[in-house]
Amino acid sequence: MLRAVHLCRTREFASERGDSKGTAEAVARQSELARDEPLRLTTYARLMRWLVGGQVYDVEQGSFRAADIGVDDGRISTIRSGARRESGDEVIDVSGCWLLPGLIDCHVHLTLPTDAGDPAASATRTDAAVALYTAAAAERTLMAGITTVRDVGGWSYVEMAVRDAINAGTCVGPRLFLAGRLLSVTTSTADYYPGMYEVADGADAVRAAARRQLAKGADLIKVMATGAMLSSETEDSRAIQFTLAELQAAVEIAHDNHKHVAAHAHALAGIHNAIDAGVDSIEHCTFADDEALRKMAAAGTALVPTLCAGDLLFRDPEAVATMPPHLLSRMTEFNDVHLAVIRRAHELGVVIAMGTDAGTPGNHHGLNAQECVLLNQAAGLSPADSIRTATVNAARLLRQTDHLGTLDEGKHADVIALRENPLDDIEALARVAMVMTAGRVVRNDL
Numbered sequence: 001m002l003r004a005v006h007l008c009r010t011r012e013f014a015s016e017r018g019d020s021k022g023t024a025e026a027v028a029r030q031s032e033l034a035r036d037e038p039l040r041l042t043t044y045a046r047l048m049r050w051l052v053g054g055q056v057y058d059v060e061q062g063s064f065r066a067a068d069i070g071v072d073d074g075r076i077s078t079i080r081s082g083a084r085r086e087s088g089d090e091v092i093d094v095s096g097c098w099l100l101p102g103l104i105d106c107h108v109h110l111t112l113p114t115d116a117g118d119p120a121a122s123a124t125r126t127d128a129a130v131a132l133y134t135a136a137a138a139e140r141t142l143m144a145g146i147t148t149v150r151d152v153g154g155w156s157y158v159e160m161a162v163r164d165a166i167n168a169g170t171c172v173g174p175r176l177f178l179a180g181r182l183l184s185v186t187t188s189t190a191d192y193y194p195g196m197y198e199v200a201d202g203a204d205a206v207r208a209a210a211r212r213q214l215a216k217g218a219d220l221i222k223v224m225a226t227g228a229m230l231s232s233e234t235e236d237s238r239a240i241q242f243t244l245a246e247l248q249a250a251v252e253i254a255h256d257n258h259k260h261v262a263a264h265a266h267a268l269a270g271i272h273n274a275i276d277a278g279v280d281s282i283e284h285c286t287f288a289d290d291e292a293l294r295k296m297a298a299a300g301t302a303l304v305p306t307l308c309a310g311d312l313l314f315r316d317p318e319a320v321a322t323m324p325p326h327l328l329s330r331m332t333e334f335n336d337v338h339l340a341v342i343r344r345a346h347e348l349g350v351v352i353a354m355g356t357d358a359g360t361p362g363n364h365h366g367l368n369a370q371e372c373v374l375l376n377q378a379a380g381l382s383p384a385d386s387i388r389t390a391t392v393n394a395a396r397l398l399r400q401t402d403h404l405g406t407l408d409e410g411k412h413a414d415v416i417a418l419r420e421n422p423l424d425d426i427e428a429l430a431r432v433a434m435v436m437t438a439g440r441v442v443r444n445d446l
């Protein structure tokens, strides 16, 4: 359909070089032009790519319709049935498939190994080892149909090199939105995750720490409003950590820089502090009450449940067997409470954004779609609502609604194909047959 021919200026340089005078003038002109655009001889006709014969999902409506998707330059250029194609266009036959936007996971730790149950086992890895692991984890995640992830606690900024490598085409992975190191009060848990924690006590220190993450290239700021479950034995998972003033300091710096804030929070008072500070999402939200959930619904604060962390652990005997006892008892004790809170949050109209905590023990990279399964089967969301958590709701949290979250003209061509209708069986999301990212098919089992 669209045929653009781009002629580079290389030919012009060649003729100038052929001039027997070989003038300094020509060389000067060459270097002047070289500053305008890179020297590449690229004469080509740009062809479109089509996904033909599939059922296209409307996330907002929660329904499918037969249509073809035309992709041009990495974005969706048209969606309609029977669209006219040019003879040279590339056609991918997805007849009988159910097409959805690529899924978005708002809570992962791509740098964390998932086999060991003891977090201390990963503390001594070299940065090179972490980088290789992270690149592989990113690829596995993308192949499972997760075309965008938000990483809320990396490892010595290694994940930023992976993000840049993915964007440069050096390796294959999802679109990455990164927090860098997570900000925390002084705690012994920092010894568990030395590459992940950035300790800051007091509002001014928090401001400086947030600025450091942004300077390193962070896309958001992650703060610890309360203790964690997978933390050191001396850290109380129900303790308040950052004060309201410290949380406000992080939000101030992030929002001033057009970034958002994710707050880890289990304990109720910490959840209230995070909402009152104006964070954009609350991670886990384990001990929320109705008052807190109503405040979140009114403020538009997203809830990122991470049900996978508690569920997938117990499906991996090795992770369970190697987990220190104090962690195992915490992971067992609060699962039912957490599920009830997520169910209630949905009833009260809290916006839920999908997040798995992939990277915790047994919570393997690439199993991310299990979160949608759990939201449906264990927390009572309909299949359509469950899919919304991993598409439109997640895109809104990432401030990417212009680019991600739905199959619409103008958005990134991030598309997954399923052989079964996920509205009939949500587990179909975990059996992806094709993955397209930015218009490029990176997996095709059709």
Ligand SMILES: [Zn+2]
Binding pocket: 107, 108, 109, 152, 153, 357
């Ligand atoms: Zn986490």
